[in-house]
Amino acid sequence: MVASVQFEIRDRETKDERIERMIGLLKKLKGYDLIVLPEIWATGYFSFDRYREEAEPISGPFVQRMAQVARQLNSVLFAGSFVEQAGEQYYNTGVLFDANGDLLATYRKIHLFRYGSQEGELLTRGEEITVTETKVGRVGLSTCYDLRFPELFRKQVDLGVEIFLVTSAWPHQRLAHWQLFNAVRAVENQCFLISANCVGHTRHVLLGGYSQVVDPWGVVRAQAGESEAIVTAEIDLDEVKRIREHFPQLKHRVLQ
Numbered sequence: 001m002v003a004s005v006q007f008e009i010r011d012r013e014t015k016d017e018r019i020e021r022m023i024g025l026l027k028k029l030k031g032y033d034l035i036v037l038p039e040i041w042a043t044g045y046f047s048f049d050r051y052r053e054e055a056e057p058i059s060g061p062f063v064q065r066m067a068q069v070a071r072q073l074n075s076v077l078f079a080g081s082f083v084e085q086a087g088e089q090y091y092n093t094g095v096l097f098d099a100n101g102d103l104l105a106t107y108r109k110i111h112l113f114r115y116g117s118q119e120g121e122l123l124t125r126g127e128e129i130t131v132t133e134t135k136v137g138r139v140g141l142s143t144c145y146d147l148r149f150p151e152l153f154r155k156q157v158d159l160g161v162e163i164f165l166v167t168s169a170w171p172h173q174r175l176a177h178w179q180l181f182n183a184v185r186a187v188e189n190q191c192f193l194i195s196a197n198c199v200g201h202t203r204h205v206l207l208g209g210y211s212q213v214v215d216p217w218g219v220v221r222a223q224a225g226e227s228e229a230i231v232t233a234e235i236d237l238d239e240v241k242r243i244r245e246h247f248p249q250l251k252h253r254v255l256q
């Protein structure tokens, strides 16, 4: 069983309060195989004035806390992203833990968002694609605006990915695009896709919700609406193999 936690960003809450509330929601998911959380949910993606102050190193308390949660739940946990400080640089960094709480992989967002967002000024972009083996399959990590760049997902597929994990804080204003990209990235690459978005009004932005689980045929297996929710679905990785064999579009590529 996999789950995506669609989290409400409430501006009146502090980072610590958000972390405690998230942990409360996660307690219901003990034993789930894989759990996905949204983008910069502890600080709030649109709280750019808090980025520097709330940034932490990879060895900091946010990552330690999420490691502990993964261990307690006995789940592979993509804890979404946080503002990482590494020396003079700041990144939007996703963190993936195995069910023992070991940090399996990190992903620094490659495509920084610059439309109504200060992310591009405040943060440094990542340069590495992140693909890793987990007990639930081979996963590729991406963050929000990355969804608009199909070449990232195709490169992940070339590295053997079967499940795309997408952490997001996607605004409601472009909900139609969100819906399209979730389905298209899955179907064009014949992969499962699990996305976790935020909801709520934050800093004058309404977040879009509709976190989802899409199968490799492009069918939305489960999705949330416009309020805080947990999306769950059963996924069978044999489907990726079956669909790729039955309809071998990936073998029919002509251009590289």
Ligand SMILES: O=C(O)CCC(=O)C(=O)O
Pocket: 039, 045, 112, 113, 143, 144, 145, 146, 148, 168, 169, 170, 171, 174, 177
């Ligand atoms: O591409 C979009 O419309 C939204 C992207 C975004 O909000 C982000 O990257 O955080």
